[in-house]
Amino acid sequence: MKKPVLLICLAALTVLALAALAAFVWPGFLLPPSEDGAAPALPPEDGGLQVWFIDVGQGDSTLLSDGTHTVLIDAGDRDHGIKEYSQLHSVCPEDHIDILIITHDHADHTGGLTKILKECTADVIYAPSYDGENLSGMAGLLEEQRRRGAAVVIPEVNETVELGDIRLLLHCMAGAKNENDGCIITRAQYGSTVFLFMADAGTDGELDYLLHSGQTDPDCDVLRVSHHGSDTSTTQKFLNGVKPEYAVISAGKDNQYGLPDAVIVTRLAAAGCNPWITGQFGTILAVSDGTHVSLRTSLAEAPELAECSYIGNKNTHKLHDKECPSVTQMKEGNKVPFNSIEEARSQGYDLCTNCLGGQ
Ligand SMILES: [Zn+2]
Numbered sequence: 001m002k003k004p005v006l007l008i009c010l011a012a013l014t015v016l017a018l019a020a021l022a023a024f025v026w027p028g029f030l031l032p033p034s035e036d037g038a039a040p041a042l043p044p045e046d047g048g049l050q051v052w053f054i055d056v057g058q059g060d061s062t063l064l065s066d067g068t069h070t071v072l073i074d075a076g077d078r079d080h081g082i083k084e085y086s087q088l089h090s091v092c093p094e095d096h097i098d099i100l101i102i103t104h105d106h107a108d109h110t111g112g113l114t115k116i117l118k119e120c121t122a123d124v125i126y127a128p129s130y131d132g133e134n135l136s137g138m139a140g141l142l143e144e145q146r147r148r149g150a151a152v153v154i155p156e157v158n159e160t161v162e163l164g165d166i167r168l169l170l171h172c173m174a175g176a177k178n179e180n181d182g183c184i185i186t187r188a189q190y191g192s193t194v195f196l197f198m199a200d201a202g203t204d205g206e207l208d209y210l211l212h213s214g215q216t217d218p219d220c221d222v223l224r225v226s227h228h229g230s231d232t233s234t235t236q237k238f239l240n241g242v243k244p245e246y247a248v249i250s251a252g253k254d255n256q257y258g259l260p261d262a263v264i265v266t267r268l269a270a271a272g273c274n275p276w277i278t279g280q281f282g283t284i285l286a287v288s289d290g291t292h293v294s295l296r297t298s299l300a301e302a303p304e305l306a307e308c309s310y311i312g313n314k315n316t317h318k319l320h321d322k323e324c325p326s327v328t329q330m331k332e333g334n335k336v337p338f339n340s341i342e343e344a345r346s347q348g349y350d351l352c353t354n355c356l357g358g359q
């Protein structure tokens, strides 16, 4: 009787050792790319909520799935939307979307919809109203969806939607002066984790979210940075309000607009969340277990995040640890990020007496 027990113990130990080795060699941070280079599907035991920031070039498309329910926010442009989306069919079984959110009628968000909606059915489509029109440029497409049984809905003020364990809040600025400010901002809560998708909201739109979305605790774990990281939004005030742990920017590699804007990348780095950019990382997957969120890329090797541990003041030529209280009082335009003290010193910066023990 003893021998089989010993063998089982040995086998179990071997499995444990191999698992430990695998975890070391292949940390959960990265997923291996599949042979055709497509974004890999997660092994089912990962469970939880998966949020796919799909690399659609210069555009925006995000897919949320808890394994049972699927929410699609925008569909990229005409050329990239369907290609990337079709790689994710395993997360969108039977080509069925529970909720489609069309944030606003700009081609880099809606161009891919025509093809996607030919292949997929959506139960509910949320689309904003602008100047009393419900996405006038897409009237034909939405009408066809209605005929196929989808409900096309203009969201109520701060409409909430429960989808299994996913709780959505849809926020639209009333009286917005342009389509970007009037877009649908989506807050998705799963357990205690919060994802905030800002679409292309400008400074007015994001301030309106802070003031009027009815959140007593506006913190988020993952911020999908507004407007592809353009300097038309993501103000310091907004970042102070939503305090993201991670930031994701959807912007095409080498795009003609030079996005994301360096000012925004610096501002995010100074706030402690170096952005993950689709143009750099490819499709990005965030996984929430209801308590914690982790981010991964489908690339074999994750590029370096723009690191920033120190902030220099361009005016006074003093260098501070990024956590130093002086940094919060510093004018945005005066902040210069540094990775190391040596780098700052070589550019003539002196160390702050409070945080870095300077003279
Ligand atoms: Zn856009």
Ligand SMILES: [Zn+2]
Pocket (backbone or CB within 6 Å): 104, 106, 179, 180, 200
């Ligand atoms: Zn836009």
